[in-house]
Amino acid sequence: MKAFTYExxxxxxxxxxxxxxxxxxxxIAGGTNLLDLMKLEIExxxxxxxxxxxxxxxxxxxxxxxxxxxALVRNTDLAADSRVRKDYAVLSRALLAGASGQLRNQATxxxxxxxxxxxxxxxxxxxxxxxxxxGSGCAALEGFSRQHAVVGASKACxxxxxxxxxxxxxxxxxxxxxxxPDGRERKxxxxxxxxxxxxxxxxxxxxxxxxxxxxxxxxxxxxxxHVYRKVRDRASYAFALVxxxxxxxxxxxxxxxxxxxxHQPWRLAEADAQLTNGSQNVYQKLFASAQPTPENExxxxxxxxxxxxxxxxxxx
Amino acid sequence: xxxxxxGAHNNNAGRQDANPxxxxxxxxxxxxxxxxxxxxxAVAIAPRHAFGETEAAATPxxxxxxxxxxxxxxxxxxxxxxxxxxxxALRENLHLTGTKKGCDHGQCGACTVIVDGRRINSCLTLAxxxxxxxxxxxxxxxxxxxxxxxxxxxxxxxxxxxxxxTPGQICSSVAVLKEIEMGIPSHxxxxxxxxxxxxxxxxxxxxxxxxxxxxxxxxxxAAIEDVSGGQKS
Numbered sequence: 372m373k374a375f376t377y378e379x380x381x382x383x384x385x386x387x388x389x390x391x392x393x394x395x396x397x398x399i400a401g402g403t404n405l406l407d408l409m410k411l412e413i414e415x416x417x418x419x420x421x422x423x424x425x426x427x428x429x430x431x432x433x434x435x436x437x438x439x440x441x442a443l444v445r446n447t448d449l450a451a452d453s454r455v456r457k458d459y460a461v462l463s464r465a466l467l468a469g470a471s472g473q474l475r476n477q478a479t480x481x482x483x484x485x486x487x488x489x490x491x492x493x494x495x496x497x498x499x500x501x502x503x504x505x506g507s508g509c510a511a512l513e514g515f516s517r518q519h520a521v522v523g524a525s526k527a528c529x530x531x532x533x534x535x536x537x538x539x540x541x542x543x544x545x546x547x548x549x550x551x552p553d554g555r556e557r558k559x560x561x562x563x564x565x566x567x568x569x570x571x572x573x574x575x576x577x578x579x580x581x582x583x584x585x586x587x588x589x590x591x592x593x594x595x596x597h598v599y600r601k602v603r604d605r606a607s608y609a610f611a612l613v614x615x616x617x618x619x620x621x622x623x624x625x626x627x628x629x630x631x632x633x634h635q636p637w638r639l640a641e642a643d644a645q646l647t648n649g650s651q652n653v654y655q656k657l658f659a660s661a662q663p664t665p666e667n668e669x670x671x672x673x674x675x676x677x678x679x680x681x682x683x684x685x686x687x
Numbered sequence: 688x689x690x691x692x693x694g695a696h697n698n699n700a701g702r703q704d705a706n707p708x709x710x711x712x713x714x715x716x717x718x719x720x721x722x723x724x725x726x727x728x729a730v731a732i733a734p735r736h737a738f739g740e741t742e743a744a745a746t747p748x749x750x751x752x753x754x755x756x757x758x759x760x761x762x763x764x765x766x767x768x769x770x771x772x773x774x775x776a777l778r779e780n781l782h783l784t785g786t787k788k789g790c791d792h793g794q795c796g797a798c799t800v801i802v803d804g805r806r807i808n809s810c811l812t813l814a815x816x817x818x819x820x821x822x823x824x825x826x827x828x829x830x831x832x833x834x835x836x837x838x839x840x841x842x843x844x845x846x847x848x849x850x851x852x853t854p855g856q857i858c859s860s861v862a863v864l865k866e867i868e869m870g871i872p873s874h875x876x877x878x879x880x881x882x883x884x885x886x887x888x889x890x891x892x893x894x895x896x897x898x899x900x901x902x903x904x905x906x907x908x909a910a911i912e913d914v915s916g917g918q919k920s
Contacts, residue, residue: 374747377769377815403811406772407792417747419769421816447805451871456879467874471896472866473859474793476805477812607874607895 372409379421383550383585386422390581391552393418398583400443401478403470404486411494413487413503427585430454436591439548442481442584446470446536449480458592461616464599465539465630471608481584484537484547484564485576488530488634489610491515501527502572512664518610521663521670523633528572529664532565532635533610539599541636542616542628546588552581558588565635572634595620596685601630602677613673619685623647627678629657632670650679752815758783759827767814774798776814777824785825785854789898796897799855799862800824806862808896825854828861837861840910848901856897860911863893867915885915 380386390396397416399405400423408414427441430452438454449455450466470478492498492510499508511519511529519529540561547559559577566574578584595618603609611631619625625646628638642656654675663671749768756763758781765780774791777783777800786809789797793811800809801823829835837857840846847853867885875892876883883889890911891904899907 372770374749375769376747376750377752377813379818399813399816402813402816403793403808406811406813410791419813423816447866447871451869453880456872460879463872463879464874467872467876471796472863472873472893473796473799473806473808473896474811477807607892 373412373415373417375409375416376418377421378418379424381424383422383425383427383583384554386420386425387550387552387554387581387583389418389420390583393420394580396420398422401445401482403474403478404482408487411496413494413496422583433588438589440480440587440589442479442586444480446475446478446480446483447472449536450475459539459543459589459597461542461597461599461618462536462539462589464597465535465601465614465616468599468601468611468614469535480536480587483534484540484584484587485578486532486534487575489533490519490530493530502530502568502575505571505573516664516666517669518612518631519664519667520633521667521674522637522658522661523567523635524662525568525570525572527570528568528634530568530572530634531631532633534636535599535601535611535614535630537561538614538616538628538630538636540587540589541638542618542626543589543593546590547584548586548588549578549582549584551579551583556585557582561587561636562638568634575634593618593620595625596687598681598685600677600681600684602673613670613677615674615677615681617681617685619646619682623686625685627653627657627681629674629678632674646682650675650682653682654678754814754818756814756817757819757821759823765814769813769815771814772810773800773802773812773814773817773822774809777809777822780814783824783826787851787854789852789855794898795852795855796859797852797855799858799897801858801862804865806859823858825858828857835861836914837910840913841907844906844910844913845903846907846910847899847903852897852899852901856894856899856907859894859897860907860914863890863911864915866893885912887912890915 380389395416396418399419399421405414428443429441430444431439433439440449446466450463456463490511493500493503498510501509509528520531545561547561547564550556564576598617601611601614603611613632614630615627617627626643628636630636639657642653645652645656658671661671751766752769754765754767763781767776774788777786786800787797789795791810793808798809799806802820829838837860841857867883870882872879872883873889873892875888887908890908
């Protein structure tokens with residue numbers, strides 16, 4: 372690990388200002404992903420800003436009947452919150468499907484959204500990777516690509532976003548609230564949060580330098596039946612090959628979002644609109660632009676079947 | 688120590704913020720220059736090591752920090768390099784070698800300790816981040832003369848073979864039963880709104896972050912069920 376200086380900040384504004392004054396600095400909260408990457412020198416921040424002392428660890432109701440989740444709320448606490456379990460069950464289920472108990476006790480809401488891909492070529496510093504070292508190429512394209520994206524990817528990068536929580540957040544139309552070094556706050560709809568890889572896969576989100584996530588808000592509960600189904604190589608403690616989050620109403624309408632298939636949780640309005648027309652139509656809209664590799668084309672069949680199974684379950 | 692804001696780290700940060708298209712063309716230019724054998728031009732640009740991170744960076748000197756930890760009920764002060772994980776602080780600085788380093792990447796659970804009442808992977812947190820925290824390690828759960836019930840149950844049920852993962856397994860087990868008692872649901876909890884029970888299925892799922900290379904899982908499960916009162920699913 373490269374040496375770094377460390378400070379603990381007390382307010383979001385202090386955190387953002389410090390980030391502005393220290394180029395290359397990183398915020399650290401849970402640290403479960405960042406420290407892993409620092410040990411491998413994939414991340415080499417010269418300065419760490421510990422945000423754990425910020426008062427951003429509460430889950431509170433919003434005036435419009437939703438929930439505001441502090442950026443520092445740990446995955447365990449979010450999954451176990453009685454309001455989340457009752458009204459946003461798909462979010463509890465997604466969180467509980469991810470990582471291990473130890474990791475969920477440390478990992479935070481904002482950190483989960485910002486976690487980096489688990490592409491093995493991103494992790495292997497002997498390999499080219501446009502995400503790790505822009506312009507070096509993509510070893511996954513012709514490599515071992517079983518885990519990789521089948522849709523939304525580019526010729527520069529076929530990495531997936533590894534989060535389960537984010538898939539449920541996307542399904543629920545969460546909003547990401549931030550503060551900038553100049554004190555300006557902004558609200559980013561989660562649909563606009565991740566950038567398509569294109570030629571710049573190293574730029575993963577729309578966050579700017581020093582911008583700090585302060586909370587994630589959920590709109591008022593949707594009702595309906597909530598399902599999160601994760602298909603993976605072992606029954607626990609593994610990343611998704613394909614996951615499906617769904618909220619389905621009694622009339623058969625609803626919404627779906629998929630994990631493990633793209634650089635971001637994969638949800639399309641035109642696919643949601645097909646929910647009353649059967650899972651095959653939903654699948655076709657979601658994957659109309661799919662470009663799998665020979666090694667991961669099985670994910671399309673897996674996604675189609677998982678969608679069908681989840682929608683059958685959700686319709687009771 | 689040298690200023691961490693100078694050198695290639697700073698360049699690196701600037702590069703991320705720079706217009707990506709411009710950066711791309713910079714890379715292409717460099718590549719074509721190298722192809723043409725213009726060695727002097729290549730030297731002007733920070734030399735790179737294969738596909739790895741920038742090598743020419745002046746590595747910043749280690750930064751030291753004071754940390755106070757309450758370990759197994761005892762307040763301990765130490766000075767650590769900021770890079771020191773809680774795991775390394777326990778083992779190397781405090782010589783509490785009961786906590787084991789397995790993968791050092793949060794994948795195996797051998798380093799599991801209980802911090803402020805919660806089990807975490809001590810390899811994935813920095814000692815400086817835990818300043819003021821209460822840490823319980825295997826040494827704090829019990830002693831050879833006065834075993835914690837979970838330690839006694841692991842012995843009774845032969846819940847180990849080589850023993851390397853055992854401290855992590857035991858710390859995790861103690862926390863798992865507490866998590867169930869607190870009503871924290873898991874991936875296999877069927878009904879999210881009612882309290883989970885300590886069934887074998889629940890225990891298996893919740894222990895999935897602790898790997899046992901010897902495969903003592905069935906005996907580990909028997910030990911935990913023994914302590915929990917043994918509700919079987």
